Amino acid sequence: MTTRSIRLAPLALLLATTAPALAGPPETPPDRPLRKPAGLRVEPAGTLREYLDAVTANWLLPGPKANPAILAMFADRDRQPYRDLLPWSGEFAGKFLTGAATVYQSTRDPVLRKSLQEYVKALLPLQDADGYFGPFPKDHRLTGQTPNIQGKPGPTWDAWGHYHMMLGLMTWDEAVGDADALAAAVRIADLLCDKFLGEKTPRLVDTGSTEMNLAPAHALVLLHEKTGNPKYLALAKQIVDEFAATGPDGKPLAGDYDRRGRAGDEFFQTPKPRWESLHPMQALAALGRVENDAERRKAYANLWWSIAKLDRHNNGGFSSGEQAQGDPYHTGAIETCCTIAWLALSVDMLKQSGDPVVADELELSTINSGLGMWSPSGRWSTYNTPMDGVRQANFHEIVFQSRPGSPELNCCSVNAARGLGLVSQWALLADDASGALMLNWYGAGKLAGRLKGGALARFDVETDYPRSGRVVVKVGLDKPTTFPLALRIPQWSTATKLTVAGAVRADVKPASYHVIDREWKPGDTIELELDMSPRVWAGEKGASGRSSLYVGPVLLTYDASLNDNGPDDPEPIDARSVRVLPATEAKGRFKPIVLAEAKAADGKTVKLCDFATAGADGSRYRTWLRVDHATPTPFSREHSFRTGPPAE
Ligand SMILES: [Zn+2]
Numbered sequence: 001m002t003t004r005s006i007r008l009a010p011l012a013l014l015l016a017t018t019a020p021a022l023a024g025p026p027e028t029p030p031d032r033p034l035r036k037p038a039g040l041r042v043e044p045a046g047t048l049r050e051y052l053d054a055v056t057a058n059w060l061l062p063g064p065k066a067n068p069a070i071l072a073m074f075a076d077r078d079r080q081p082y083r084d085l086l087p088w089s090g091e092f093a094g095k096f097l098t099g100a101a102t103v104y105q106s107t108r109d110p111v112l113r114k115s116l117q118e119y120v121k122a123l124l125p126l127q128d129a130d131g132y133f134g135p136f137p138k139d140h141r142l143t144g145q146t147p148n149i150q151g152k153p154g155p156t157w158d159a160w161g162h163y164h165m166m167l168g169l170m171t172w173d174e175a176v177g178d179a180d181a182l183a184a185a186v187r188i189a190d191l192l193c194d195k196f197l198g199e200k201t202p203r204l205v206d207t208g209s210t211e212m213n214l215a216p217a218h219a220l221v222l223l224h225e226k227t228g229n230p231k232y233l234a235l236a237k238q239i240v241d242e243f244a245a246t247g248p249d250g251k252p253l254a255g256d257y258d259r260r261g262r263a264g265d266e267f268f269q270t271p272k273p274r275w276e277s278l279h280p281m282q283a284l285a286a287l288g289r290v291e292n293d294a295e296r297r298k299a300y301a302n303l304w305w306s307i308a309k310l311d312r313h314n315n316g317g318f319s320s321g322e323q324a325q326g327d328p329y330h331t332g333a334i335e336t337c338c339t340i341a342w343l344a345l346s347v348d349m350l351k352q353s354g355d356p357v358v359a360d361e362l363e364l365s366t367i368n369s370g371l372g373m374w375s376p377s378g379r380w381s382t383y384n385t386p387m388d389g390v391r392q393a394n395f396h397e398i399v400f401q402s403r404p405g406s407p408e409l410n411c412c413s414v415n416a417a418r419g420l421g422l423v424s425q426w427a428l429l430a431d432d433a434s435g436a437l438m439l440n441w442y443g444a445g446k447l448a449g450r451l452k453g454g455a456l457a458r459f460d461v462e463t464d465y466p467r468s469g470r471v472v473v474k475v476g477l478d479k480p481t482t483f484p485l486a487l488r489i490p491q492w493s494t495a496t497k498l499t500v501a502g503a504v505r506a507d508v509k510p511a512s513y514h515v516i517d518r519e520w521k522p523g524d525t526i527e528l529e530l531d532m533s534p535r536v537w538a539g540e541k542g543a544s545g546r547s548s549l550y551v552g553p554v555l556l557t558y559d560a561s562l563n564d565n566g567p568d569d570p571e572p573i574d575a576r577s578v579r580v581l582p583a584t585e586a587k588g589r590f591k592p593i594v595l596a597e598a599k600a601a602d603g604k605t606v607k608l609c610d611f612a613t614a615g616a617d618g619s620r621y622r623t624w625l626r627v628d629h630a631t632p633t634p635f636s637r638e639h640s641f642r643t644g645p646p647a648e
Helices: 046-060 069-075 089-107 110-126 158-176 179-196 216-227 230-242 257-262 275-290 294-310 336-353 356-372 417-425
Strands: 041-044 145-149 152-155 428-431 436-439 445-450 456-463 470-476 481-489 497-500 512-520 525-529 535-538 547-551 554-559 579-581 595-599 605-610
Touching (some): 041 089, 041 417, 089 110, 089 417, 110 179, 179 230, 216 275, 230 275, 294 336, 336 356, 456 481, 497 512
Antiparallel strands (some): 428 436, 481 512, 535 547, 595 605
């Protein structure tokens, strides 16, 4: 049912006049499941490392001590008068642990490890004997209602909180090996099975807030994979069946993701298009993998492509006003939690499909919105990271979530670190079918993973990418070893140069993995030169008459503070004149990751910078610009190589 879409932009019109025209759409293979290689190590250097270290020092280490209610809300859950909670208060502890543990997987920072060990040691005793691990009073556990929500009786996202707790505990166990943490996740799953598995009343779907409360389906499949316990799989499948439940009035109670996904319906038109739905949807990919179920995988892929096509913005952020709207130009808030969920969804999609275009999406979202949702200081993150506008700390913008003992806790502050840490989950993957290692992330640093035969392959990446497109990879091995290494060639890199151990490689195509199957010798060097020619996404709908400019994966952004505090909206920019400058030429407190300049229609030179650092000092920034000579190139949904899964 899937068809390869036609590439609409004739390549002769590409801005980069030096780029040779392609003969046709790049070849992309059908589903090629990928997994994390054994012995995986991802140690970023460069810009990503600066962010990881800043977020560790200024948020992950002081966060729990500055906001002790993150744990205290569990300790005194039955003490009267009850704490005044939010429906989602129970998510904070688990979300924080998931984010921090993924950051730890990237940095192996011993200080962070010690801090998280103390956090988990204080957290685990707060689980009740029956497995309950939420903040709500005894009579209201997992019922969907409690008397103490924002000063009155209200709904609870209690099962959702337990989902995040399970995910946090399992991620921490993966990071350091903590049997106690895994056992706590098992006790949560056992409680959910006791309460909901089989013909029970109420069903989980009857507890309401179903975009959230059905999310345990995802964690239960993961726990089944770790433990082999069939009842976790059984409950996961039962919950997935409940996705299609309807009420007495015949209206959907939940998102109906499986059925609507299989039918190829757009995600924004499904019954529950809020962002939280992405987490229960991850159960479809997990079941598709565990049960080798092509229909579940198809449902997942269709939903993923629908969001990529219609609801992923130019900065890689997902959501408009906390949900899908079917319009990438919609100016509703692009919530941090939504983009984090999109990144998590996309990691699973990359592993399911082995499609390098999905890795392009992960890179786009990470380098632009993923970094941009953070102050470069690492001290605060945003609730909204808009395409045009300003950045505000979530502590301020959604201050209604602040409580005594947790002034800085909200859904986004506890979640934002995960986007940076997630790079470790897709940077280097393995393809069991071919025995290949797949190199996806081109930031500076070190990566390592074991080959099928057990040998450890190490990759030292030296580069200032994405400031330039030059990436040098040194291969480290104990002895000469034959294996296929697959390099992601981004869909936007139309003229890629690649040299392996001094020999030029032919046939390096965009939107593909370029596979190098040879005997590798210790110290062999790969020199990759990605095509960083400036590119254009010509806007439509609300962005009609405006365009976004990119170099490589970086969204170029106009920031008045880089332009002598000039106008908010510069005169039209000549797209042909964009050139990247050394970032050291920037004025101001925050050094841009990428600095560029271009000529404007009034003859002035306009400075542009990467989206991530634009507006870091509170100045207004803009990504939808008036641009002359704007010829559409990839990343626009209308002008991507593909806007759907590859042909089967
Ligand atoms: Zn949030």
